[in-house]
Amino acid sequence: MSALELGLPAPMPELGLPERVTIWEMSPRDGLQSEKNLISPATKIELIQRLATTGLPVVEAGSFVRPDRVPQMAGSEDVLRGVADVQVRKPVLVPNLKGLERAVDAGAAEIAVFLSVTESFANANLSTDRATSEARAKEVVTAARAAGMPVRGYLSMVFGDPWEGPVAIDEVVGLATRMREWGVGEISLGDTIGVATPGLVKATLDALTPEIPVAELGLHMHDTYGQALANVYAGLQSGVSIFDASTAGVGGCPFAKSATGNLATEDLVWMLTGLGIGTGVDLRALLDISQWLGAALDRPITSRVATALVGKETQ
Incomplete structure (x- = not known):
């Protein structure tokens, strides 16, 4: 049986690209946070347990935000405690010192903080101005x-904002540099509304890398306009080796206009495999989870690879 029949493209390595990448799996946090159907902590625990069997090295486990602001993240303490023995990295998002205290009490070993490059989205998402949100972070x-x-x-809002339009690259560089000075070890650049194109991705990385090593930069691309994989490829050409993705393509941002369409992990793994880039991820196992998650959320999955391969199997 050929690699394609097994659900894998034939690898064709390309010179100059990273030999291996790290995928940050976002579905339990960024994936679920904007879904309309509430998912129980038990189901979230099962999702993380399933994802850990695929070879994914990092699975973001939850967010210690106010549940009235993001109801899907209620019960993150229970989730984190419930996956204490799962052998993957399980970072959690923390908005303030109170959230950090809750996360530590629940057993968090690593955290993430979140900031907006633009003033408008800082107010929409964090309910405060940029200066205050930066001070809290x-x-x-x-x-x-x-x-x-x-x-x-x-x-x-690294590549565009629905209220303010294009975002100045020097604003991105300034905020990213400040975060690194505080002690942030890795910075994920978010295309929150999916408007980036490859040239803008490269220009942004070109401006950042004199200040921050490319090994400390990741890309979080949304596929709202069908550009996510093209932007990942642009990132690979610039030396990026860290990419965020969400199984089944679930999620987006509940506080940004048109912020649908997280890049599906299956689609990312398919392309990286075709480029001969190692991920350590079992695509077939991921496809099974994609179907299970779509059923749990009672909605169609958006992964092109999952749709193609599962449809082929049912023919």
Whole structure:
């Protein structure tokens, strides 16, 4: 049986690209946070347990935000405690010092903080201005690093904002540089509304890499306009080796206009496999989870690879 019949493309390596990448699996947090059907902590625990069997090295487990703001993230303490013995990295998103305290009490070993490059989205998502949100994030990073915890930073609206339009690259560089100075060890650049194109991705990375090593930068691409994989490829050409994705393509952002369409992990793994880039991820196992998650959410999956391969199997 050929690799294609097994659900894998034939690898054709390309010179100059990373030999291996790290995939941050986002479905239990960023994937679920905007879904309309509430998912129980038990189902979230099962999702993380299933994802851990695929070879994914990092599965973001939850978010310690106010449940009235993001109801899908209620019960993150129970989820984190319920997956304590699951052998993958399980970072959680923390918005402030109170959230950090809750996360530590639940057993968190590493955290992430979240900031917007634009003023409009800071108000929409964080209910405060940029300066205040930055001060809160800095407090969290300082406290977490003092406790020996690794911290990841998410930057949203890096490539465009639905209220403000195009985003100045120097604003991105300035905020990313400040976060690194606080002690953030890795920064994920978010295309929150999916408007980036490959040239803009490369230009942004070209501006960032003199200040921040490319090994510390990741890309979080949305597929709202069908550009996510093209933008990943542009990132690979620039040396990026960290990519965020969500199984079945679930999720988006509940506070941003048109922020649908997380990049499906299956689609990302398919392309990387075809480029001969190692991920350590079992695509067939991922496809099974994709179908299970779609059923749990009672909605169609958006992964092109899952749709193609599962449809082929049922013919």
